[in-house]
Amino acid sequence: METTSLFSSDKMSKYSSTHRNEREMRPRGSRVSQAAMLIRDAYLGFQDAPVEGYYDPYSYDNEIRTVRNQISVVCGRLVVQLRGVAVFVCWVQFMLTFFEPPTWCRDVSDLQIVATSRGDDIINEFGDCKILFEAFGVTADMEENKALYPNFDAMLLTISQSRSIEIGCVGFIAMYMLLQFGDDGFFPSFFFYRGYKRWIRASQCVILIMLLLSILIGNTTFNPFLRMAILGTFLRGFQRELLTLIKMIPDVLYVLSMLGIIVLFYAWFGVVMFVDSPQGRTFPNLLEGMWTLWISVTTANYPDVSMDSYSENRLVAIYWVSFMVISFFYIMNLILAVCTQQYDKSINFRKVSREKLAKKLLSDAFTLLDQKDQGFVSRESIMNVMTILNQDMPEVKTMSSEEKSIIYALLDKNGSDSICLDEFLDWSLVMLLNLSKESDYATLVETKLPYVYHSQWYTQLSDAVKSNRFDTAIDVILVLNAMTILMQDYSMLVGHDTGDPENDETLDTKWEKLETLFTALYVLEVMLKVTINGWKKYKESARNLFDFFVTCMTILASFYVYYPNTYNNTNLIRFIVMARVLRLVRLLFAIESFRLLGAITLDILPASRDIFLVLMFVAYFFATSGQLLYGGYITRDPSNPLSHALLEAKDFTSSAYWPNNFNDMFSGMNVLFNLLVVNNWTTCIQGFEYTTGSKTVRFFFLFFHLICVTGISNVITSVVITSFFQQLEVIEHRYGPNERVDGTSIRGSRAFFAASVLTGTNTGVQGKYSAHIQAVNFDVDIDERAVMRRVFGRSNTPDSK
Structure with missing residues (x-):
């Protein structure tokens, strides 16, 4: 199929397949490209900036700007094509923290084991980390041939190798941002356009500068946090879920404040009631009493904590049972209910916002294309838009000539060879159809050995x-x-x-x-x-x-x-x-039930992916902080005074919790996962309390528990429950027996139709195509029947197969 030129001069003809009169295309090129931008945003479901916030390479008549326009088009294509590579590079940089020498042991220390084993080559490559991590011998508790500084044995990179990789990653991300700058015509006003675009671009620039400076001055202590931040700027789903969680904080805090008041009241009552009794050792003062009751809320010490008082007087069960009923059975479930309610509200808000955004953007695009206010858009304009979508907007799937003809026919329900506004508003739905030519399914035997x-x-x-x-x-x-x-x-x-x-x-x-x-x-x-x-x-x-x-x-x-x-x-x-x-x-x-559960699981995994990303980022933050604060504190080195202090933590040592430490990232992440599971988390804390000599370490673990266990874990539970029932309803519709929608037989997730019926007699498309719903970056549930009904209409339904 012949396409139409969309550019303003013959110098730009390489971006189109045919030439048009220059004077004719100049005023229309800008409108077509802007309409394409709006359609793209409607299809993707988000808008970083309005059309005036992007450099438009088709809008300038000045011949001097022709080169700038050409560069902008090339940069725009590279930006989309290299986005996946840029995200991968950010992940590589993010993962460096797991495989490089930890910061706490890079500097030369005064430990005896280091003084006797130090070599200049080892110092230059790993600092003191390699000496400590490979140290085996008799431990402080007199066990032989054990690791003196337990770690995950994942230090695969030297300091210089880690620095070189990070420099390469920073360089690539900087080059990618330069391409983005070129996509915006090298105009700072477009690159830092107000709103979301400005915040993201400015954040990326600041983070890159800080990373580069830290590498140059040789102090990379806070680089792990910067790596996490730069990766987060590229993950839109993560940003959306993080914003949702932040909006939920006030409502969750109201419930947590109720829990805090109850814990305070019961701790006050317990200190007075258990004074001069065996139970008083867990209620020596108000703060310790509150800590004891908080552990009870997490069920980590219940009923062990109550046995001293319960053994003396069975009526004391009223105190413990009433506290657990109010705090654990009611308030903790109330937090789950609040998380579920607020998350459901956010999902519904996303759906409504997306629908409104798509309708607005498509209406604006229609107005741009309908220059004469005729109430319809010609086939030529539609094909011009599709050409730009194909050439300059790779985030929208590439369409063949036949697919463009089919898409146009799907929009043109009444066969008038023009698209009215009502038909045009279905564009984003039409783009959800993934078309496959049935001849592509021909087997090797069918084609080669008929x-x-x-x-x-x-x-x-x-x-x-x-x-x-x-x-x-x-x-x-x-x-x-x-x-x-x-x-x-x-x-x-x-x-x-x-x-x-x-x-x-x-x-x-x-x-x-x-x-x-x-x-x-x-x-x-x-x-x-x-x-x-x-x-x-x-x-x-x-x-x-x-x-x-x-x-x-x-x-x-x-x-x-x-x-x-x-x-x-x-x-x-x-x-x-x-x-x-x-x-x-x-x-x-x-087995039908297992098959249904499997299908639902595959459907809800994408919905829960982003919230798991938030959980991973928060755990990464705490693991990195734990390395900085408590790296090297869990040790069995007899020459290190910390090991003797750790031996006083009887629960920790008797449980052999040595590997639960923050000596490296993998070990730290394992500790935090144990905290997510909750069981015996107080035993782990005990080791850090004795080695630090302070109970302020409790705040570190308390904040993690509140954020991840009480907050994010409840949101994950909410996501799974909500998504399960939503997808169960969608799948029941999708796999209904011989279900028909306006003459279309939908079996599984595929609706078969004859392309010649859909496209009319003037398209020249031959053969049969299959179509199924393809949700790209969609947060909303896609009801296939509704999409098929909207797209196919009543007068142009496909033939069933």
């Missing part, structure tokens, strides 16, 4: 492979495979002595030959399904992809372990044997 494809034996084979009986036969083989492995591992499962694993001679027995037969059958299954259905259709099934992954993993590992006969890791071999049983998971697909 005589085989049409033969009787191949037809019978195809029917057999596509039948339910074939899948049932594979399921039977899976059960037999599981029974074989069960018999093979029977001795271990019942706890019998299996002998020396290093000299296990049972790996090349008849069982393994039988396992090889099962593997061959699985390979045959994959080959038959790919041959009969084609790879494109095969990979669209999550069940097939799972089977394919397990089969490939089994083949590669089995070949590596068994046949070269050079690898004899028995544990790995047993793992490979058990990996085959993973295919039994496919049996769950045969």
Whole structure:
């Protein structure tokens, strides 16, 4: 299909496929490009700035600006194409904190173990970190050959390597921002346009400057926080969820203040009631009493904390039970209810705001294209917009000539060969349709060996492979495979002595030959399904992809372990044997309830991804802070006085909690995950209280608990519950039996239709296409039936298949 030039001079003709009269296109080019910007924002669901906040390379008549316009178009394309790379680079920079030497041990210290082991080469590469992290010996509690400074053993980078990688990351991000500057015509007024665009760009510039300065002066103490901040500026979903959580803070604080008052009252009462009694050791004063009751709210010490008083007088149960009923059973659930209510409000607000934004943007775009106020937009204008969307806005999916014709036909419901406002408002919905030509699903046999494809034996084979009986036969083989492995591992499962694993001679027995037969059958299954259905259709099934992954993993590992006969890791071999049983998971697909739960899970994962990102960022912040504040405090080094102080923490040492520390990032993240689970979190705190010699460390863990456990975890619970019921309703509609929407049969997530019916006789599009809903960056639930009804209308419904 021939496209129309959208540029203002012949010098820019390389950006279009045909030339137009320069004078004619100048006044229209700006309107078309601005309309394309508005349509793009309506499709993506957000607007960083209004159209006047972007440099428009089509709006200037001055020939001197032609070069600037060309550069702007190129930079704009590169910005979108390199955005994924920029985000990846930010993640690389973010992850440096996990693999570089921690800040607390880089400087030269006066520890005896360092003084006796120091070497200049080690100091230059890792500071003192390598010496401390690789130190093994007799510990302060007299255990032999133990790590003196427990860590995750993940320090893979030297200081200079980490600095070099960070310089490269900062350089790439700076180059990416320069491209953004070029996209805005090198005008600061556009680059820092007021509103969201200004805040994000200004933040990125400031963070980059601070990162660069910290590298130059050699003080990278706060770089982990800057890395987290620069990554956050590129993650729009994270920003949205973080803003939602911030807006929820006042409502949650009201409930937490109620809890605080109740804890204060009961602690006051407890100090008075338990004075001069064994229970008084947990209520020596008001603050300690409040701390004891807060631990009870988290259930970490209940009922142990009440046993001293309860053993003396059973009536004291009234005190403890009433407190737990009010604080744990009521207020903590009230916090969950508030989080759920406020999050639901935010979701509904997003939906309404997105719908309003899309309607406004599309209405403005229609006004720009309808210059003569005729009440409709011509086909030529629509195709001009699609050309700009294809060429200059890669964030919108690229459309072929046939797809553009189909999209136009979908908009033109009444067949008038023009688009009115009501039809134009469906543009963002039309863009949600992912079109696939049915000829693309043709198999290799169908295209290359048609005589085989049409033969009787191949037809019978195809029917057999596509039948339910074939899948049932594979399921039977899976059960037999599981029974074989069960018999093979029977001795271990019942706890019998299996002998020396290093000299296990049972790996090349008849069982393994039988396992090889099962593997061959699985390979045959994959080959038959790919041959009969084609790879494109095969990979669209999550069940097939799972089977394919397990089969490939089994083949590669089995070949590596068994046949070269050079690898004899028995544990790995047993793992490979058990990996085959993973295919039994496919049996769950045969049960409708499990299949429904699996479909819902896949649907709600994107909805919960961003809130998990917020949780990870907060944990990253606390882990980094923990490194700075408490790095090296958990040690078993007998020459370090901290180890002897730690031995006084009896609960900590008796539980062997040595690995729970902030000596490196992975260890710190593990500590924070333990706090999320809540159980025994007070034991972990005890170690830091004794080594720091202060109880102010409690505030660190208290703030994390309030933010992550009481706040974000409740929001995650709310997201899962809300998303589950919403997606359950959507899936029930989607998979309804033979459901029809205005003549369109929707089966699964695919609606089949004949392209020639939709596009009319003048498009020249031949063949059949399939369409299904593709939600791109959508927070809202997409009701496929509603979309199909709006898009297809009543007078131009697709043929069902």
